[in-house]
Amino acid sequence: MQQKPRVVIVGAGFGGLTLARTLRKDPLDVVLIDRNNYHTFQPLLYQVATAGLEPEEIAHAVRGVFQGHRNLHFRMATVTGVDFPARQVRTASGTLIPYDFLVLAPGAATNYFGVDGAEAHSFPLKGLHEAVILRAHIIRQFERADRNPALIDQEGLLNVVVTGGGPTGVEMAGALLELFQMVLRKDYPDLPIDRARVILIEMADQVLAPFDDALSRYACRTLTRRGAEVWLGRQVVRVTATAVHLSDGTVIPTRTLIWAAGVKAPPLADALGLEQARGGRVVVEPDLSVPGHPEVFILGDMAASRDEHGRLHPQLAPVAIQGARHVAEQIRRRLRGEATQPFRYTDKGTMATIGRNAAVAEIHKPVSFKTTGFLAWLMWLGLHLIMLIGFRNRLQVLVNWTWNYFTYDRSARLILDGRPPDDEEPPLTLEPESTPGVADHGA
Amino acid sequence: MQQKPRVVIVGAGFGGLTLARTLRKDPLDVVLIDRNNYHTFQPLLYQVATAGLEPEEIAHAVRGVFQGHRNLHFRMATVTGVDFPARQVRTASGTLIPYDFLVLAPGAATNYFGVDGAEAHSFPLKGLHEAVILRAHIIRQFERADRNPALIDQEGLLNVVVTGGGPTGVEMAGALLELFQMVLRKDYPDLPIDRARVILIEMADQVLAPFDDALSRYACRTLTRRGAEVWLGRQVVRVTATAVHLSDGTVIPTRTLIWAAGVKAPPLADALGLEQARGGRVVVEPDLSVPGHPEVFILGDMAASRDEHGRLHPQLAPVAIQGARHVAEQIRRRLRGEATQPFRYTDKGTMATIGRNAAVAEIHKPVSFKTTGFLAWLMWLGLHLIMLIGFRNRLQVLVNWTWNYFTYDRSARLILDGRPPDDEEPPLTLEPESTPGVADHGA
Numbered sequence: 001m002q003q004k005p006r007v008v009i010v011g012a013g014f015g016g017l018t019l020a021r022t023l024r025k026d027p028l029d030v031v032l033i034d035r036n037n038y039h040t041f042q043p044l045l046y047q048v049a050t051a052g053l054e055p056e057e058i059a060h061a062v063r064g065v066f067q068g069h070r071n072l073h074f075r076m077a078t079v080t081g082v083d084f085p086a087r088q089v090r091t092a093s094g095t096l097i098p099y100d101f102l103v104l105a106p107g108a109a110t111n112y113f114g115v116d117g118a119e120a121h122s123f124p125l126k127g128l129h130e131a132v133i134l135r136a137h138i139i140r141q142f143e144r145a146d147r148n149p150a151l152i153d154q155e156g157l158l159n160v161v162v163t164g165g166g167p168t169g170v171e172m173a174g175a176l177l178e179l180f181q182m183v184l185r186k187d188y189p190d191l192p193i194d195r196a197r198v199i200l201i202e203m204a205d206q207v208l209a210p211f212d213d214a215l216s217r218y219a220c221r222t223l224t225r226r227g228a229e230v231w232l233g234r235q236v237v238r239v240t241a242t243a244v245h246l247s248d249g250t251v252i253p254t255r256t257l258i259w260a261a262g263v264k265a266p267p268l269a270d271a272l273g274l275e276q277a278r279g280g281r282v283v284v285e286p287d288l289s290v291p292g293h294p295e296v297f298i299l300g301d302m303a304a305s306r307d308e309h310g311r312l313h314p315q316l317a318p319v320a321i322q323g324a325r326h327v328a329e330q331i332r333r334r335l336r337g338e339a340t341q342p343f344r345y346t347d348k349g350t351m352a353t354i355g356r357n358a359a360v361a362e363i364h365k366p367v368s369f370k371t372t373g374f375l376a377w378l379m380w381l382g383l384h385l386i387m388l389i390g391f392r393n394r395l396q397v398l399v400n401w402t403w404n405y406f407t408y409d410r411s412a413r414l415i416l417d418g419r420p421p422d423d424e425e426p427p428l429t430l431e432p433e434s435t436p437g438v439a440d441h442g443a
Numbered sequence: 444m445q446q447k448p449r450v451v452i453v454g455a456g457f458g459g460l461t462l463a464r465t466l467r468k469d470p471l472d473v474v475l476i477d478r479n480n481y482h483t484f485q486p487l488l489y490q491v492a493t494a495g496l497e498p499e500e501i502a503h504a505v506r507g508v509f510q511g512h513r514n515l516h517f518r519m520a521t522v523t524g525v526d527f528p529a530r531q532v533r534t535a536s537g538t539l540i541p542y543d544f545l546v547l548a549p550g551a552a553t554n555y556f557g558v559d560g561a562e563a564h565s566f567p568l569k570g571l572h573e574a575v576i577l578r579a580h581i582i583r584q585f586e587r588a589d590r591n592p593a594l595i596d597q598e599g600l601l602n603v604v605v606t607g608g609g610p611t612g613v614e615m616a617g618a619l620l621e622l623f624q625m626v627l628r629k630d631y632p633d634l635p636i637d638r639a640r641v642i643l644i645e646m647a648d649q650v651l652a653p654f655d656d657a658l659s660r661y662a663c664r665t666l667t668r669r670g671a672e673v674w675l676g677r678q679v680v681r682v683t684a685t686a687v688h689l690s691d692g693t694v695i696p697t698r699t700l701i702w703a704a705g706v707k708a709p710p711l712a713d714a715l716g717l718e719q720a721r722g723g724r725v726v727v728e729p730d731l732s733v734p735g736h737p738e739v740f741i742l743g744d745m746a747a748s749r750d751e752h753g754r755l756h757p758q759l760a761p762v763a764i765q766g767a768r769h770v771a772e773q774i775r776r777r778l779r780g781e782a783t784q785p786f787r788y789t790d791k792g793t794m795a796t797i798g799r800n801a802a803v804a805e806i807h808k809p810v811s812f813k814t815t816g817f818l819a820w821l822m823w824l825g826l827h828l829i830m831l832i833g834f835r836n837r838l839q840v841l842v843n844w845t846w847n848y849f850t851y852d853r854s855a856r857l858i859l860d861g862r863p864p865d866d867e868e869p870p871l872t873l874e875p876e877s878t879p880g881v882a883d884h885g886a
Contacts, residue, residue, distance in 0.1 A: 035863070036857075036858065036864070037586060037856075037858045037864075038857045038859075054498075054499040054500075055859060056497040056499075056855045056857060057497075059857055059859075061630070061856045061857060063630035063631070063856075064630065064852070064856070067629045070632060073633075075586075075589075075590065076864045077590075077864055078863065078864055092864075095590070128857075128859060129859060129860075129861045133861075139480060143480060143518075143519045146518075147518065147520075147538070186510045186511070187507065187510065188506070189513060392850075392852070395842065396839070396842070399839070399842065403835055409507070409835070413480075413507070414479075414480065414498070414499060414502055414571075415479065415480045415481075415519070416481075416498060416571060416572060416575070417572075418576075420478070420521065420535070
C-alpha cells in the first residue's frame with residue numbers, strides 16, 4: 001500500500017478546521033489535533049458568559065464535522081513541542097506523532113502583560129469552560145449580594161470591570177448591561193441593580209481603536225448611554241481578589257475583572273525555538289512556512305505574518321481562515337513540485353456589537369461603507385449565524401436569539417461550575433425577630 | 444405593617460417548586476432554598492449524560508420561574524439542620540433562617556449500600572453537574588481507546604456497566620446503546636464499536652420490577668435485542684478504579700460504572716434527630732407533618748409516607764408533586780384553624796423508555812391499560828415535554844429530539860469538564876516509521 005503524505009494540523013480553531021475541511025478530498029492523511037474534542041466559535045464566547053447562549057450552541061464536536069471522511073483522523077491532545085529534524089510533534093502525554101507536513105494553528109492565549117495578580121484574579125475568555133465558569137461567577141455574586149446587600153458597598157460585589165476596549169471588551173460590556181438590566185433586575189427585585197456597575201477600562205483614548213473614529217465614538221456613546229462607565233486612557237496595574245488598581249491610582253472594589261486586554265502566542269510558540277515577533281508570534285516566510293522548514297506552516301494568531309506594508313496581520317478569524325486556504329494550496333503546490341506563493345490577506349471588514357439593536361460595521365469588500373445601529377446589528381447577527389458551523393447550531397442560536405430578543409430573557413443563567421453554593425460566603429447571622437420575607441435579604 | 448406567616452421550603456425539586464407555585468397567591472412570605480440556582484428536571488438527566496440534550500435544556504433558573512412574584516424569595520444555600528424549638532433552619536455557612544411553617548423537600552441522595560469502592564469509583568446521576576461530568580468521561584474513554592485500541596481489551600475501556608435495573612438504569616442503558624451505535628460508531632470509524640459493551644446489572648430476576656411482568660420482559664428483551672447485556676440476579680459487591688466485581692465472582696474490567704442502584708435520604712434527614720424508616724426516610728404523620736411539630740412538613744423522596752396498606756410511597760416525581768399540593772392545602776387549613784387531612788397519593792401510572800420507538804407504559808388513571816413499543820414511546824415523549832418547565836425548554840427539547848431522531852445525531856457530545864485532554868493517559872510512543880494515518884491509532 002502506497003503511503004499518502006501525512007499532514008498534521010495542530011488546533012481545531014477557525015484556521016485548523018478550515019484547513020482540514022479544504023483538504024478533505026485531497027490524497028492525504030490528515031491528522032487534526034486539539035486540546036478539546038470540539039471547535040469553539042470564539043466570537044460568541046461572551047454570550048455564553050452572559051447567559052445568552054448555551055455552551056453547546058457555539059461548539060461543534062470535531063469528529064462530527066468530519067464524519068464519513070476517512071482521510072481525517074482526530075486526536076485530542078495538547079501539543080507541547082515539535083522535533084523538526086525528526087518531523088514529529090510531541091504531546092503532553094509524551095506521544096510522538098510523525099508528519100510530512102505540519103501546520104500549527106493553535107490560536108492565542110490570554111496576555112496578562114505581567115500585571116501583578118491579573119492571572120490569579122481575573123477571568124479570561126478564550127475557552128468554553130472559562131465562559132461557563134465566568135457565567136457562574138457573575139450570577140453567584142448576585143446571589144451573595146441578595147443574601148447580604150451590605151456587600152454591594154463594602155466589597156463592590158456587583159461591580160464588573162472589563163479591561164480592554166477592543167471588540168471583545170465592548171461586546172462583553174454591552175452584554176453585561178443587558179444581562180443586568182433586562183434579566184437580573186427582574187430576578188433580584190430586592191437588589192439595587194442600578195448599583196451594579198459595568199466599568200470598561202481602555203488604555204487608549206478610544207474604544208474599538210482599529211475602527212473608524214466615528215464608529216469608535218458611536219460605540220463609546222452607546223455603551224455610556226446604556227449605563228456602562230467607559231474609562232479611557234487608564235490601565236490596570238494591579239489586581240487582588242477584591243480590587244482592581246488603575247494606573248491613575250483609582251482602586252475599584254470588585255470580585256469580577258474580565259480580562260479582554262490582549263492576547264499573546266500560546267506556550268507552544270515559545271517551545272519551538274524559532275524567532276518570535278511581538279506578542280510571541282512566530283516569524284514566518286511570506287508563504288507562511290517556517291524559515292528553514294518548508295514543510296512546516298504556521299497560520300492564524302500565532303503566525304507573525306505581515307501585509308505588504310510590513311505590518312503584522314490582525315489576530316482575527318478571517319486571517320486564520322484565509323491563511324488556511326492559502327496553506328492548503330501551498331501544500332498542493334509543494335506536492336506537485338511547484339514553488340509556493342506569498343500569503344495575501346484580504347480585509348473584508350470588521351464588525352462589533354454593543355448589544356440589542358446596536359453595532360458598528362466597517363466594510364471594505366465587496367463594497368466599502370461604514371454603518372452603525374440597527375442595520376449594523378442585523379449584519380452582525382447574519383454574519384455570525386452564517387459563520388456558525390452546522391445547521392443545528394445555527395437553528396438553535398437563531399431560536400435562542402429570537403427568544404431573548406422578544407422576551408428580554410436569558411434562559412441559561414445557571415450556576416453550573418460544580419462548586420458548593422456557600423462557597424466564599426462569610427457566615428451571616430440573621431435576627432430571628434426581624435421582618436419575615438425581607439429579613440434574610442436585609443443587612 | 445402586619446407580618447405575613449413565613450413558609451420556608453427546602454428544595455426546588457418537583458415537590459418544592461410545585462409547593463412554591465401553588466402558594467404564590469397566598470398571603471404568605473415564601474422562602475425557597477436550594478443548593479442550586481436552578482430546578483433540575485431529573486427524569487431527563489440520563490439524556491444529558493448521553494449527549495442527547497444540553498444541560499440548560501432540562502434546567503430552569505428558579506428565579507426565572509418566580510419572576511414578578513414578590514411573595515417568593517429564593518436563596519441559594521445548603522440546609523444542614525433545623526432548630527425545631529427556635530423554628531430556624533441552618534445553612535452550611537452558619538446563617539439561620541426563621542420560619543413559621545417549614546417544608547422539607549430536599550429529594551434523595553445516591554445510595555451506595557456500603558459497597559466497597561462504589562462512592563469513589565462510580566458515577567451517580569442525581570444532578571446536572573454529575574451528568575456533564577459523566578458525559579465527558581464516557582466520550583473521553585472513546586478518545587483514549589482511539590489513541591490506543593489495545594486498552595479496549597486490556598482495560599475494558601469501552602465497557603460501561605450500569606447497576607440498577609429500575610427506570611433510570613434501563614433508560615440509561617438504552618440511551619448508551621444509541622449513543623454508541625448511532626453516533627460514536629460514525630465518530631470513531633477505526634474503533635470496533637461492537638466491542639463497546641453495555642452491561643446492566645440487576646439484583647432481582649427482572650428489570651423494571653415494579654412494572655407488570657409482561658412489560659418487564661419486553662424491556663429486557665428490547666434492551667438485549669439492541670445489544671445490551673442484561674445480567675439478572677447478580678449485584679455489584681466491590682468497585683475499583685479499573686473493575687467491577689459481582690456477587691457471583693465475575694470481574695468486569697471497566698472505567699465506567701454508572702450507579703443507578705438506589706437512593707437514600709440526604710444527609711439533612713440524618714441531621715434532624717427524627718425517627719427514620721427504610722433508606723433513612725423520615726417518619727411523618729399521615730398529613731405529612733413531623734410528629735410533634737405540626738408546623739413542619741416533609742414531602743417527596745425524604746418522607747416515609749405510606750399508602751393505606753402501610754407501604755411506603757415510591758420515590759417518584761408524582762408523589763412529590765401531589766404531596767406539595769397536599770401540603771399547600773394543609774398550611775391553609777392550619778392558618779384557618781382547621782384540622783389537617785391525611786395525604787392520599789393517586790398512582791396514575793408509570794412509564795420508562797428503552798430508547799428510540801420503544802417504551803413501556805402502565806397507566807392506571809384515567810383509564811387502566813398497559814402498552815409497549817411505539818405508542819408507549821410517544822406517550823413518554825409527550826408526558827415529559829408537558830412536564831418540562833417553561834415554554835422555551837419544551838421548544839428546545841422538542842427541536843433537539845426531532846433533530847436526533849431523524850439525523851441519528853447527538854450534538855452535545857462535548858468533553859466539557861475542565862480537565863486536561865491527556866488526563867489519565869499513559870505515555871505512548873509511536874513508531875515514526877509506521878503507516879501514516881493509521882499509525883497513531885494503532886497499538
